[in-house]
Amino acid sequence: MFSGSIPALVTPFRGGAFDEPAFRRLVDWQIENGSAALVACGTTGEASTLSNAEHHRVIEVCIEQAAGRVPVIAGCGSNDTRNAQLHMNFAKKSGAAAGLCVAPYYNRPSQRGLIAHFSYLAENCDLPIVLYNVPARTVTDILDDTVVELVTKYPDRIVAIKDASGDLSRVADHRMGIGRDFCQLSGNDELWLPHAAAGGRGCISVTANVAPKLCAEFHAAIAANELKLARELNDRLFPLHYAMFSDASPAPVKYALSRVHDWLQPEVRLPLVECSDEAKRAVDEALVSAGVLAG
Known part of the structure; x- marks a missing residue:
């Protein structure tokens, strides 16, 4: 159903509030540079610090701005099943292609x-579900047998x-x-190439936020079985x-993104804070190494 480079979009803030104009520009830039789908309100979108009203507005704006050019996967996860259903119902009504749960x-x-x-979510909303397994953050691991049982059912x-x-x-x-x-979509950028070799269809990516064209070219090389080119692009990324x-x-x-676009701020919400000077140096060096910024 999905494939390619799929950025888990950041949610831009300005002065503590959702920066809707910047988000709309980000959506356009992603699509123009080859992103195959968009994720709104995922982990990278700081969904855990958004109110339900903000959460729904971000999803709504993403779908509206994408305007059918690419599918939008709406972050619908929650540790409260009823709240996850609330997100799914809103995402379905707004035109999302699926809910990331x-x-x-x-x-x-x-x-x-x-x-x-x-099962409750699948039975109470007809929006397609993309399972999201990230035990490093959630502690809970969706084991293989559980995935098989759910998809079979x-x-x-x-x-x-x-x-x-x-x-x-x-x-x-x-x-x-x-x-x-x-x-199957990789949730780890650094494992995208071996995940694809094992049978994966693409990646829901953090890196694609800032290097969408390069990530789209990387996926195209994988899909064309041009492994030499794919390895070269992987080395750059x-x-x-x-x-x-x-x-x-x-934060990084x-x-x-603030280094690439002057209309995006590095602002995050507490309990997160802007990244350290050491991290900024690492980001700057990597942007130059990838060719995203001039040296």
Whole structure:
């Protein structure tokens, strides 16, 4: 259902508020530079510090500005199943292509709890679901057997997974348990190439925020089986992948965007703070290394 370079968009702030004009420009720039789809209100979009009203406005603006040029995947995750359903209902009404639903965090549900959570969402809203597994942030891990059970039970509702577990063996496990056509997306930029080699369709990317054209070219090389070119592009991108996490994300990527565009601010919301001087140096060097900024 999805493939290619899919940025998990930042949510721009200015003076503490959602900077809607900057976000609209960011959406246009991403599409013009080859991004295949957009994620609004994911982890990189600081969804955890948005009110529900802000959350919904960001989704609404993204869909409105994309205007059908690329699909929009709306972040709908919550550790409250009813609130996740609220997000999904709004995203469906607004025209989202799917809802990105992270494993409930903090509560630490069992695998039975995960099955009950995602089953409830699948049964109470007909918006397609992209599972999001990121145990480093949520503590809870959506195990392979759980993914297989959910997709087998709801093949028309649970259509993809963003896997940020870092375990590449899961790509093959999901293919064997579900089928080769199941849409698997990497949630780790630095693992995008081996994830694709194992059968992945693309990446929901942090780096693509700041280097959308390069990331789109990288995916095109993978899709064309031009491995030499893909490795060359991967080498250019690799320092940038690591620089994006040289401090608490998304502070580094917001700083990077402020270096590329003067209409974007590096502002993040508490408890996050702007990235350190050391992280800024790492970002600057990586931007030059990737060719995003001139040396």
